[in-house]
Amino acid sequence: MRAMIIDDSRAMRSILRRIVTGLDFETSEAEHGQDALDQLRAGVVPDVCLVDWNMPVMDGYTFITEVRANPAWRDITLMMVTTESEQRQIVRALAAGAHEYVIKPFTPDAIVDKLSLLGLVPA
Amino acid sequence: MSAAAHESPASEDVRAVTEDVWMVLLGEDGGLRPRTVPADAPFDAAAWSAATTISGGWHGVVTVELDEALARLLTGRMLALTDDETATDSDVADAVGELVNMVGGNVKSLMPGPSTLSLPAVAAGRAAFGSDSALACRIDLAWQDGPVRVSVHVPQGGPR
Numbered sequence: 001m002r003a004m005i006i007d008d009s010r011a012m013r014s015i016l017r018r019i020v021t022g023l024d025f026e027t028s029e030a031e032h033g034q035d036a037l038d039q040l041r042a043g044v045v046p047d048v049c050l051v052d053w054n055m056p057v058m059d060g061y062t063f064i065t066e067v068r069a070n071p072a073w074r075d076i077t078l079m080m081v082t083t084e085s086e087q088r089q090i091v092r093a094l095a096a097g098a099h100e101y102v103i104k105p106f107t108p109d110a111i112v113d114k115l116s117l118l119g120l121v122p123a
Numbered sequence: 124m125s126a127a128a129h130e131s132p133a134s135e136d137v138r139a140v141t142e143d144v145w146m147v148l149l150g151e152d153g154g155l156r157p158r159t160v161p162a163d164a165p166f167d168a169a170a171w172s173a174a175t176t177i178s179g180g181w182h183g184v185v186t187v188e189l190d191e192a193l194a195r196l197l198t199g200r201m202l203a204l205t206d207d208e209t210a211t212d213s214d215v216a217d218a219v220g221e222l223v224n225m226v227g228g229n230v231k232s233l234m235p236g237p238s239t240l241s242l243p244a245v246a247a248g249r250a251a252f253g254s255d256s257a258l259a260c261r262i263d264l265a266w267q268d269g270p271v272r273v274s275v276h277v278p279q280g281g282p283r
Contacts, residue, residue, distance in 0.1 A: 008242075009221040010214065011201035015148075018203060054224070054240055083228020086236045104225045105147035 001120055004039065006030045006060065007052040007081070012104075016050055016081065019108045023121050033058030037066055040073060047075075048120055050111075051098070053082035053089070061093060068097035077118050081106065130181070131259035132233050132275055138262045140229040141273050144222065145266065149200055155264040155271065165249065166272045170194060172250035173219045175227035179238030183259065185227035186250045186274045187219065193269030194219055216245040226273060255279045 003025040005016045013029050020027055028044050030036035032055040049067070051060040058066075060080060067073045079100040080093045090101050100114045115121045146153040160167075170191035177183050189197070198210040198218035210218075220243035228240050252258075256276040264271045 009217055009224070011198065011218040011221045014202045054242060056242060083225050083231075083240065085228065085232040086238075088237050104228065105144045107147055 001048070002026045002028070002046040004028045004030060004036060004044070004046040004049045006033065006036045006049055006055070006063065008032055008055040009052075012052065012081075016111070019111050020050075020115075022108075023112065023115065032056055033060060033063030033066070036063055040067070040076075045073065045076065048077040048079060048115070048118070050079050050081045053080060053084045053093070061096060064093065064096045064098055077120065079114060079118070081111070130234060131277060132183075132230055134260050134262055136233050137226075137230060137260050137273055137275060138264070140233070141226055141262065141264065141271075144225045144229065148197070148222075148225075149266075153266070155266050158263040158265040158270060160263040160272075166270070168270050169249040169272070171215060171219045171245070171247060173223035173243050173245040174250060175223050175243045176241040177227065177231045177234065177238050178241070180236040181231075181234035181238055182278055183230070183234070184252075184256065184276045185223060185230050186252075186272075186276070187223045187226055188250055188272045188274075189219070190269050193266060193271065196267060196269070197222065212247070216247075219243075220245045230275060250274070252276055 003020045005013045007013050008031050017027050034057045053060040064078050078098045080098045081102045083104045085103045142155050145155050166188045168190035169188040171194040172188040174184050174186040194215050195210050198215045201218045223243045231240055257279050259277045260275040262273050
């Protein structure tokens with residue numbers, strides 16, 4: 001399995017990387033949504049993207065809408081990992097095509113549980 | 124303007140949010156202790172500060188200040204640096220920015236919405252607050268003997 005971690009914070013990317021590499025995921029990283037889109041277009045297509053919401057250049061919500069607009073990327077699972085915790089934001093993200101939503105701060109188990117729910121790691 | 128827009132976050136809620144963030148980031152070692160500081164006393168040790176602005180249904184600025192050693196320790200934990208590795212200033216700015224992003228995002232969830240959260244602004248040094256803002260809430264804590272301050276400021280005359 002391959003995960004792309006999309007977050008403008010190196011520290012947060014590091015935390016998420018440790019969690020998913022512990023599940024034997026290969027990882028790639030992007031600093032914002034545009035960076036992630038560029039990598040997808042270059043052929044780096046993961047099984048799951050862990051996507052922050054508030055990022056410079058392109059935010060996570062816009063990234064999700066861009067991914068969902070491209071049928072070639074329909075198999076990519078999208079999981080928001082963000083401090084945005086308003087119900088309105090969660091509904092927007094899920095309506096735009098996110099499969100799951102994790103609110104920061106999170107425990108490693110919260111990420112593992114969500115990936116398990118998505119069928120990306122053994123339950 | 125709704126009455127809810129004039130609310131300020133309760134200190135105990137901001138404290139709980141901060142303690143949650145700390146505990147999740149640092150695990151068992153993440154326990155914060157209360158720290159007694161005279162009212163109106165400027166933060167005595169800030170080497171790093173970070174702020175994020177909440178705008179929309181509620182307006183306010185959430186700021187985190189912490190001392191140099193603590194900021195570097197926190198950064199090392201977040202980046203899982205080994206004893207041989209040293210956090211750069213850029214690393215510290217990144218980690219402190221993510222810290223205020225998490226605290227600020229959770230303070231936003233306590234207040235009336237919908238609101239947006241700005242990207243964090245990080246500075247080396249004490250936070251400065253404009254004369255058009257008023258302190259709504261301040262908590263002083265300590266972790267590993269290092270001081271941490273979380274403040275919430277609102278526009279002068281109350282949140283709007």
